[in-house]
Amino acid sequence: xxxxxxxxxxxxxxxxxxxxxxxxxxxxxxxxxxxxxxxxxxxxxxxxxxxxxxxxxxxxxxxxxxxxxxxxxxxxxxxxxxxxxxxxxxxxxxxxxxxxxxxxxxxxxxxxxxxxxxxxxxxxxxxxxxxxxxxxxxxxxx
Amino acid sequence: xxxxxxxxxxxxxxxxxxxxxxxxxxxxxxxxxxxxxxxxxxxxxxxxxxxxxxxxxxxxxxxxxxxxxxxxxxxxxxxxxxxxxxxxxxxxxxxxxxxxxxxxxxxxxxxxxxxxxxxxxxxxxxxxxxxxxxxxxxxxxx
DNA sequence: CTATTTTTGCAACATGGTTGCAAAAATCAC
DNA sequence: GTGATTTTTGCAACCATGTTGCAAAAATAG
Numbered sequence: 001x002x003x004x005x006x007x008x009x010x011x012x013x014x015x016x017x018x019x020x021x022x023x024x025x026x027x028x029x030x031x032x033x034x035x036x037x038x039x040x041x042x043x044x045x046x047x048x049x050x051x052x053x054x055x056x057x058x059x060x061x062x063x064x065x066x067x068x069x070x071x072x073x074x075x076x077x078x079x080x081x082x083x084x085x086x087x088x089x090x091x092x093x094x095x096x097x098x099x100x101x102x103x104x105x106x107x108x109x110x111x112x113x114x115x116x117x118x119x120x121x122x123x124x125x126x127x128x129x130x131x132x133x134x135x136x137x138x139x140x141x142x
Numbered sequence: 143x144x145x146x147x148x149x150x151x152x153x154x155x156x157x158x159x160x161x162x163x164x165x166x167x168x169x170x171x172x173x174x175x176x177x178x179x180x181x182x183x184x185x186x187x188x189x190x191x192x193x194x195x196x197x198x199x200x201x202x203x204x205x206x207x208x209x210x211x212x213x214x215x216x217x218x219x220x221x222x223x224x225x226x227x228x229x230x231x232x233x234x235x236x237x238x239x240x241x242x243x244x245x246x247x248x249x250x251x252x253x254x255x256x257x258x259x260x261x262x263x264x265x266x267x268x269x270x271x272x273x274x275x276x277x278x279x280x281x282x283x284x
Numbered sequence: 285c286t287a288t289t290t291t292t293g294c295a296a297c298a299t300g301g302t303t304g305c306a307a308a309a310a311t312c313a314c
Numbered sequence: 315g316t317g318a319t320t321t322t323t324g325c326a327a328c329c330a331t332g333t334t335g336c337a338a339a340a341a342t343a344g
Binding site for chain 4: 285286287288289290291292293294295296297298299300301302303304305306307308309310311312313314
């Protein structure tokens with residue numbers, strides 16, 4: 001959770017982004033592996049840190065970070081989108097696992113969706129898979 | 143496309159729903175296999191048929207049809223939800239294939255997401271898979 | 285430090301989700 | 315069928331969120 005400021009600064013700069021207070025806090029917030037938040041959750045968390053956050057500023061920063069692929073947008077269900085720090089996976093559209101117990105969102109690049117799973121003649125361009133369930137950690141400690 | 147009115151009426155009644163003009167047109171619209179529309183697309187299509195459609199009425203009818211499982215809601219990406227006539231598959235959360243060429247949305251119940259695809263300790267409760275690509279038909283005729 | 289570029293905060297507007305309520309339509313009981 | 319009852323519709327209204335423009339503030343470059 002406590003990522004060094006220099007680490008975050010370096011990440012932002014490496015993507016050609018200026019470093020501002022909101023961006024630093026925003027990235028810091030998503031730095032924990034597995035943590036993925038909705039815009040509302042981000043807004044609330046940032047308000048605790050910064051007092052108040054303009055929703056337009058947050059909205060624009062989310063867009064910039066998405067464009068530069070610092071973060072990813074993952075549609076959990078028809079009415080929820082979560083934001084997550086982009087991992088190191090090459091493909092943008094790898095599967096995710098959402099734990100209904102602890103709300104963690106984990107990348108599952110080991111799960112592959114391949115063309116041979118489909119009837120003949122179908123070509124895959126991309127795919128998006130969300131698996132909802134209980135993660136290994138919650139499964140044990142529960 | 144031209145499903146007999148009696149067929150649609152029967153479908154609605156079988157779910158315990160009264161038959162109204164909007165519901166009939168709405169179901170008729172989604173009757174074509176593979177057709178899936180956004181709320182906006184539905185609204186526009188219905189306006190051609192009925193002159194004008196109140197967005198609240200449409201919204202409420204979509205909700206009722208979802209509840210009764212006459213239709214399903216499928217999140218195509220972070221900013222698009224499509225509605226589709228519910229098929230005959232037992233599981234609600236079967237995979238879908240979205241053709242980027244003809245925009246058809248096809249059910250792919252043959253693609254299975256199984257627990258053994260995940261690391262040990264993970265339990266699957268449900269899953270949601272959207273595969274984007276080119277369908278067999280477009281692939282040939284293209 | 286000053287000039288230039290970027291970012292922020294705010295007003296404003298659009299769109300979609302949601303509720304309440306009275307009028308209209310559908311269904312039910314005769 | 316008629317009238318009573320239940321359901322559905324259409325509309326006003328409100329809230330949350332997406333989106334743009336613009337001037338002030340902050341960050342960066344020289």
